[in-house]
Amino acid sequence: MSNLPLIHAAYGRLKPVVRKTPLLSAPFLDALAGRKILVKAECLQHTGSFKFRGAYAALSNMDAAKLKRGVIAYSSGNHAQGVALAARMLGASATIIMPADAPVSKIENTKALGAEVVLYARATEDRDEIGARLSEARGLTLVKPFDDAQVIAGQASVGLEIAAQCEADMVEVLVPCGGGGLTSGVALALAETRPNWRVYPVEPEGFDDVARSLVSGKREKNTRRDGSVCDAIITPVVGEITFPILQKHCASGLVVSEDEALAAMALAFAHLKLVIEPGGAVALAAVLFHGEKLRADTVIVVASGGNVDVDMFCRALGKGALPQS
Amino acid sequence: MSNLPLIHAAYGRLKPVVRKTPLLSAPFLDALAGRKILVKAECLQHTGSFKFRGAYAALSNMDAAKLKRGVIAYSSGNHAQGVALAARMLGASATIIMPADAPVSKIENTKALGAEVVLYARATEDRDEIGARLSEARGLTLVKPFDDAQVIAGQASVGLEIAAQCEADMVEVLVPCGGGGLTSGVALALAETRPNWRVYPVEPEGFDDVARSLVSGKREKNTRRDGSVCDAIITPVVGEITFPILQKHCASGLVVSEDEALAAMALAFAHLKLVIEPGGAVALAAVLFHGEKLRADTVIVVASGGNVDVDMFCRALGKGALPQS
Numbered sequence: 001m002s003n004l005p006l007i008h009a010a011y012g013r014l015k016p017v018v019r020k021t022p023l024l025s026a027p028f029l030d031a032l033a034g035r036k037i038l039v040k041a042e043c044l045q046h047t048g049s050f051k052f053r054g055a056y057a058a059l060s061n062m063d064a065a066k067l068k069r070g071v072i073a074y075s076s077g078n079h080a081q082g083v084a085l086a087a088r089m090l091g092a093s094a095t096i097i098m099p100a101d102a103p104v105s106k107i108e109n110t111k112a113l114g115a116e117v118v119l120y121a122r123a124t125e126d127r128d129e130i131g132a133r134l135s136e137a138r139g140l141t142l143v144k145p146f147d148d149a150q151v152i153a154g155q156a157s158v159g160l161e162i163a164a165q166c167e168a169d170m171v172e173v174l175v176p177c178g179g180g181g182l183t184s185g186v187a188l189a190l191a192e193t194r195p196n197w198r199v200y201p202v203e204p205e206g207f208d209d210v211a212r213s214l215v216s217g218k219r220e221k222n223t224r225r226d227g228s229v230c231d232a233i234i235t236p237v238v239g240e241i242t243f244p245i246l247q248k249h250c251a252s253g254l255v256v257s258e259d260e261a262l263a264a265m266a267l268a269f270a271h272l273k274l275v276i277e278p279g280g281a282v283a284l285a286a287v288l289f290h291g292e293k294l295r296a297d298t299v300i301v302v303a304s305g306g307n308v309d310v311d312m313f314c315r316a317l318g319k320g321a322l323p324q325s
Numbered sequence: 326m327s328n329l330p331l332i333h334a335a336y337g338r339l340k341p342v343v344r345k346t347p348l349l350s351a352p353f354l355d356a357l358a359g360r361k362i363l364v365k366a367e368c369l370q371h372t373g374s375f376k377f378r379g380a381y382a383a384l385s386n387m388d389a390a391k392l393k394r395g396v397i398a399y400s401s402g403n404h405a406q407g408v409a410l411a412a413r414m415l416g417a418s419a420t421i422i423m424p425a426d427a428p429v430s431k432i433e434n435t436k437a438l439g440a441e442v443v444l445y446a447r448a449t450e451d452r453d454e455i456g457a458r459l460s461e462a463r464g465l466t467l468v469k470p471f472d473d474a475q476v477i478a479g480q481a482s483v484g485l486e487i488a489a490q491c492e493a494d495m496v497e498v499l500v501p502c503g504g505g506g507l508t509s510g511v512a513l514a515l516a517e518t519r520p521n522w523r524v525y526p527v528e529p530e531g532f533d534d535v536a537r538s539l540v541s542g543k544r545e546k547n548t549r550r551d552g553s554v555c556d557a558i559i560t561p562v563v564g565e566i567t568f569p570i571l572q573k574h575c576a577s578g579l580v581v582s583e584d585e586a587l588a589a590m591a592l593a594f595a596h597l598k599l600v601i602e603p604g605g606a607v608a609l610a611a612v613l614f615h616g617e618k619l620r621a622d623t624v625i626v627v628a629s630g631g632n633v634d635v636d637m638f639c640r641a642l643g644k645g646a647l648p649q650s
Contacts, residue, residue, distance in 0.1 A: 276598075
C-alpha cells in the first residue's frame with residue numbers, strides 16, 4: 001500500500017505555512033569529504049527545527065472540537081516549540097511537558113510561543129505517565145513526538161522536498177535520529193519517489209539504540225537517559241510505529257562521537273553560515289568523519305535543528321575544524 | 326531609460342548558478358521591533374555573501390580572450406571570494422589584493438577558492454594604485470567591487486528576488502552599505518518593480534560617509550580607514566557611479582553602533598539560526614534599534630554576509646540580546 005497519499009495530504013496542509021528550506025553546499029566541505037555534500041537546512045525551519053512540520057500536520061488534521069480543548073506534548077524542546085507554534089497558528093492552546101535540563105533557550109522560546117510549560121526530571125520521572133495524567137485531567141489531546149502517523153507524514157515532507165531539490169540518481173541520505181519520526185518519514189517519502197536512494201539514521205555514541213535495534217531486530221533501549229550534548233535526539237527507545245519502517249527501509253545506522261558532532265557544527269558555522277545544534281549536526285558529522293561507511297558520490301544530510309545555547313555553540317566553535325580522534 | 330533590461334540580463338546569466346536565498350523571519354524579532362521583519366539571508370549565498378552575484382555577473386559578461394588572461398580584484402574579503410569563485414566557475418585565474426587586517430577566514434577562503442592573494446596595509450597603501458599596477462603588468466582585467474555597471478546589475482538580482490518573495494504593498498528595505506554596489510543595485514531593481522518601496526543604506530557609526538554624502542549632496546569621505554568590527558563595509562568613499570543612484574532613490578541613510586550590530590548578530594543566531602558578520606548585520610540592527618526612523622509595517626533587511634571569525638562571533642554572542650545603549 002502506498003503511503004504517498006497520506007504524505008501528500010499532510011504536505012498539502014503544510015505548504016501554505018511551512019518554510020521550504022534550502023539544500024546548501026560548500027566547496028570546502030566537499031573537498032574535506034571527497035564527495036558532494038548537500039545540507040538540508042531544517043535549522044532554518046520555523047521554530048528552528050523540522051519538528052514544526054510534524055506538529056502542524058498532526059494539529060491541522062484534528063477536528064475542531066478536539067483542537068479547541070487544546071493539545072499537550074512532551075518534548076526535549078524542539079517538538080515543544082513545533083507544537084506551540086502550530087497550536088498558536090491554528091488557534092489552540094498548548095501545554096508542554098519538558099525535561100528540566102533542556103537548554104534554557106528551548107524552554108524560553110516555548111513559553112514565548114504562548115505555551116504553558118511543565119518541567120520534569122529526565123532521570124527519575126516518566127514523561128509519558130505525566131503526559132497521560134494531564135491529558136486526562138484537562139481533556140487535552142496528546143501530540144506524540146514521533147509515534148503518530150500524521151506526525152510521521154509531516155516529517156516526510158522533508159523527504160518530498162529533497163527529492164524535488166536534488167536530481168542525482170543515487171544518493172545516500174543521512175538523518176539525525178531520536179525516536180525515528182524524521183528518519184522514518186524521510187525513508188517513506190523517498191522509498192516511493194527515489195527508490196535508488198538509501199537512508200541512514202545517525203545517532204551519537206552512547207545513545208545508539210536505533211543502530212543496535214537494526215542489528216538485533218528488536219527495539220533496544222539506551223542505558224543512559226541524559227548527559228549527551230545531543231539533547232534533541234537521546235530518546236530512550238525508538239518508536240513502535242517508526243521502528244518497523246526503519247527496519248524495512250534502512251539497512252543500518254551510523255554513530256558519531258560528541259566531538260565529531262561539535263566539529264561538524266564548527267564547519268557548518270564557517271562554511272555554511274548555519275547555526276546547527278549538536279543533535280542536528282550528527283548527520284553532517286557522519287559524512288565528514290565516517291565517509292568510509294558510505295558509497296554514493298552525493299550525500300544529503302539533514303541539519304535537523306539549530307536550537308543551541310550560546311555556551312554550547314561557542315564550545316563547539318572552540319573545537320576548531322576537526323575532531324580530536 | 327529603464328535599467329531592467331541590463332538587470333534581467335545579468336540575472337539570466339546568474340540564475341543557473343546563484344543561490345536564491347530565503348527571506349526569513351522570526352516571531353520574537355517581530356515582537357521586539359513591533360513590526361514584521363523579513364531577513365534576506367545573503368549570508369547563505371555562495372562564498373557567504375552577496376558579492377558572488379556581482380562578480381559572476383561581471384565575469385560572465387567579459388569576452389573569452391579577456392577572461393583567459395585572468396582577472397584581478399581588490400577587496401576586504403567578500404568581493405575577493407566572490408571573484409575567486411566566479412573565476413573558477415568560468416575557468417579564469419584570479420589575483421586578489423586584500424588588506425592585511427582582513428579576517429583570517431576571508432584570506433584563507435579566498436586562497437582555497439584558487440585565487441592568488443596579495444596583501445597590503447589598509448592605513449598606508451592605496452589599493453587602487455596597487456590594483457592598477459598589477460593589472461597593467463600582467464594583462465589582467467580589474468573587477469571593481471562596486472563602481473561597475475555589470476557588478477551593480479548583478480547585485481540588483483537581490484532586489485528582483487525580494488520583489489518576487491514579498492507581496493506587501495509598502496515596504497522599507499534596509500541594506501548594509503560600503504561602496505554602494507548592493508544598495509544601488511537593490512534600489513534600481515525596486516524602483517521599477519516596486520515603486521512604492523523605500524530603500525535605505527545602513528552604515529556603522531564612524532564610517533557613515535554615505536549618510537553624510539546624502540545630506541551634503543557630495544561624496545564625503547570617512548576620516549578613519551580601519552578599526553571597525555564591520556570590516557566588510559568601511560569603504561573610504563562611496564562610488565562615483567553608485568552615489569548618483571543612491572541620491573536618486575534613497576532619501577537618507579541610517580547609522581548603527583558597533584554594539585548594535587553585534588547584538589543583531591546575537592539575535593540572528595538565537596532566532597534565525599544564521600551566522601551574520603558585523604557589517605552584514607547593520608541593517609537588522611537598524612530595524613531592531615532605530616525603528617523610530619522607519620514607517621512601514623513590513624521591513625526587509627538584507628543580511629549581506631556571514632564571513633566572520635570565531636572570536637568575533639563569540640564576542641557578539643557574549644553581548645547578549647540587547648545593546649548597552
